[in-house]
Amino acid sequence: MELRRRLLRTAVSRPGVLLAVSPGTTRERLAVEAELVRRGWPCVSAPAEADLLVVLGGHHAEESDGDAGSDWAANLWHAIPAPKARVPVRDAGQVAEALDRGLAELRRGEPPQEPHQEDDAHSHRGEHGEHGDHQHGDHGQHEQHGDHGDHGDHGHNDNSATHEGHEPGPHEGHNGHVDHDGEDRGHEGHNGGHSGDDANSGHDVHSGDDGHSGHHMHNGDDTHSGHHMPGNGDTHGGHDGHAGHDMHGAHGGHAGHDMGVVAGLPMADRADDRDGLRLDRLHVPLGPALADWPAGLILRVALQGDIVQQVSAEAEGSASPYPPFWDEPWLRALSGERVSHGEAARRLCAAHLDSLGRFFAVTGWTDMAARFRHVRDRALAGADAAELRGLLRPLIRRAERSRTLRWLTAGLGPLTAEHARHLGVTGPALVADGDVHARMRVWLGAAWRGADECDDTEALDTAQVIGPRGRVDGPVPASLALLDALPGLLEGAEFAGARIIVASLDPDLDELAHVPAVGMAHG
């Protein structure tokens, strides 16, 4: 037993960290990423390989903990196999201690049956080994509904097992859910879309089938109400996009088809593909919890195989009182403060390096991605222009000279300047006037210039306030225009291509989430 415990401690001493990033938390994200690099902990891309969930954006977690605002984070939490721990990071200054706390929690090595954390009514802790290997393979979701109704007690047990782990916490709430069974079934019957939304909850770790259905119904309720509020339902669905749990298309119902619902998942519908075959089509939301993905972005896509057929872009709805991190110097300058040109240049450089890091991660050039992020961290840490130039020069040269990269990215997502202007794009994407590769080159050039000027102490000229994504003082945020550009570029692209196109525009949803509250404009 002692050996087992020690083994467990060693095993989790370098946990895989999964970030749940909401818009408006760029500063915290950067701090966490830098800290992870310092510790050498891997930053994983899927809940299956994670141990530690770091939830960013704690500043509004308190209010929204109860509603769908953090639902996708809760769903992520579900999807992580035990042993696991979750820490909120509310402030960039306390990253190290938050990670230490998470590690300590993991180290404590509680068997997964026990609660890890203080009470949290909405943490559906679904992990319990005894259910893990159940594989009933029941396909009849509806029968299970029946079960729940009939054997109230039984259903209750299962529900609570799924929802709360073995927490001694509130069971009362769950009685309620059992009682709701009938109603929930109603939702499902009428409305495939909602059950589609629920389906992401189907992603419980280890839940036995009964537990599943119980959980699923529970969420069904939430979603149903949440759906009328912009943003909430979306977030909820976002989770499947992330881990993509239902290949049958979580949002099948939205298409207005009357499809069968199997095991709580709507079946795929059919639509013409580009070869003139009528094949299955899945409606899945992508984001907001995908790795290397703009925080808070949700794309509702209709996928046929891995070809994107229809897209609509949405922003996750939670508003943030803080100004967008990347635009901060310009905003401050606009509000009359004296901001040095160098500071803005440094921020611009770091912003582009961040985007480049994402871009290279998505194109599968992980080495370059890691290097660009390293330079970004150095830039944000205040390295001087000479150091940054020294670090950047070989990277930029390698990226520009790579024939393979050009071969792979040429012709992807072309956005002419004319079209970009029409859409209201003002940033690098307008300057690039071309495909993904051209946009990357513009970033490289801008990052280089930014690194060059980052020791400049002159005051920032407020006549021309072009931030990393475009005009900061425009009537609408620059990233909104980028979002508008997305659907046209993505339709017909393959999944990998679509990811690259999104990364090459890299809309910054902090700009959209920012709601300048009175007296808080300066964050």
Next chain:
Amino acid sequence: MTLELFLLSAAALFCVGLFGALTQQSIVMLMMGLELMLGGVILAAAAAWHYIAPATADGQVLIVLAVTAMALEMAIGFAVVTALFRAREVDMTDMAAELKE
């Protein structure tokens, strides 16, 4: 292990395949039945080669032919299914038969 045992299992495979080919409505499933039948043929040919005439390569050539036939059947079968599916969104033998009318 005798010739009879090998041949019996080959016959069993063949008949399972035949059953599938006769009953399945879907063209793709029907092709699976054909594959199984050819599998039986391969086995029988190999057994015959081993137990009856190992000196000549005729049994082996038969196997090569059967394997080629399988590959060919796949290629043509899928091409036909794709064409049918494109034309009429049909992947069932019954429906394909109705197309004649």
Next chain:
Amino acid sequence: MADSAPLWAVFVLPVLLLVVALVTAGFDAVLTAGARGGRAGSVREAAVRAADPAREVLRQLVQQPRRTRASDVALARIGAALLPVAAMLAAVVLPLGFRSVSDLPEGIVWFNAMEALAWAAVWLAGWGPNSTLSLIGGYRFLAQGLAYELPHMLAITTAALGAESLRVGQVVDAQDGLWFALWMPAAFGIYLLSAMAMAFWGPFDQPAGRDVAGGAAAELSGADRVLFLGGRWLLLVVAAAFSVPLFLGGGYGPWLPGWLWTVLKTGAVLAFLVWVRRRVPTVRMERYVELGWVVLTPLAIVQALVVAVVVLNR
């Protein structure tokens, strides 16, 4: 002529492969950590970084398995377990020096057949969890397989043609003087490409790419994940090691004993592959398939033709 190894070699082989895979992964981890946070300051730090893969294995092992809704657990498990099994089976014909566990008369075809099992394995692992992203990963590997397999088969056939035998031992013996890599460079280059492609690793890691959150492996956790990703490393090691008897003269070399030459050459090939991974972004199959069929396949055929003519006139 390769001798057959004693029975205990059957048990040594997996251990040896695992060690090589761990060392390679450790080397890779050092380079990765170097790119992420600057070069290691001390040897000690580098050693800690090199141990990362081992710790990663341990970390994954203590994780509980999980399952997604309406998943086909049996198929996913079979897929994950099949990958290392296929790699091990393929390794049976690998000679260490001049000895292999079993020098089958059709060793080259055997290797190819076992490597093809990976097609089924990855697709199953991608299909099983009933999840969009992992399914995309599974399909991507089939597309990749169709793109790389044709030139790959022609390349290894070329080596067999040069030796006039399908037996790996005889292919090695045929390179006593001149390595095949030197007079069939196109086949060797194609083989190196497909070695990475069959292990879906490096520039060919699209089936398990980060853009689909791990692709075919996205939903695997715990022991399943270790098996699958470990199997991928094993496959890479085996594929790289197989290039040594095929093209790099196997155990032949001056001064040193044969087994050492094999290890050194394998290490060199692996180091090259690890380096390539750092230099090249992920190749997307929509682009590569055209290259593979329009350029590489004719190239491989021409190479085979040249070799055939040379062999006939020998």
Next chain:
Amino acid sequence: MDVAVFWVLAVLAVVSGAMVFRFDSMARATFSLLTSLLCVGGLVVLLGLDYLGIVIVLMMTIEMAIMAVFMVMYMMNPAGLMPMTMMHNKRGAAVVCGLVFLLLAAGILFAPWPARRGKSSADPTMELGMSLMGPQMLTMMTLGMALFATIVATVVLATRRGRYDRLGDDLRARRADDPVRGGVGR
């Protein structure tokens, strides 16, 4: 040893062959067929035809992996989430198959099989190669080309877009007009 292997492989081959038509899930059906055919490959190896057995394993694995794609593409309910039977004429087929099997079995058991003549050569693969590529080389090559042409022709018939769609009416377009750009441009 060989006997045990034979029984395992033979039973597995027949059982998984039968399971092909029992599974609801297309993926399971396809891979059950693969299991069956791999067992056939194993039996062929057992009979001393190593090369052919391994080639069967190789071909069938790749073939079934591709078949799985088509199965999933064209079948409803590929994951087998709903029970499904897509059969017609079940009883008749069962009777026919039973009769055929009995007939075959009777034939197998009662036929006077000739005694083994000759010995297999040391290298059956070489022998196969010789008989395929030796005296009948021209026939085999013609046959191969004909089969290949058949495959190409059916695939061409099944695709919708031809070269005129891709490269323009005079086939002079510099870059093919494809929904997704390829790597070489033709």
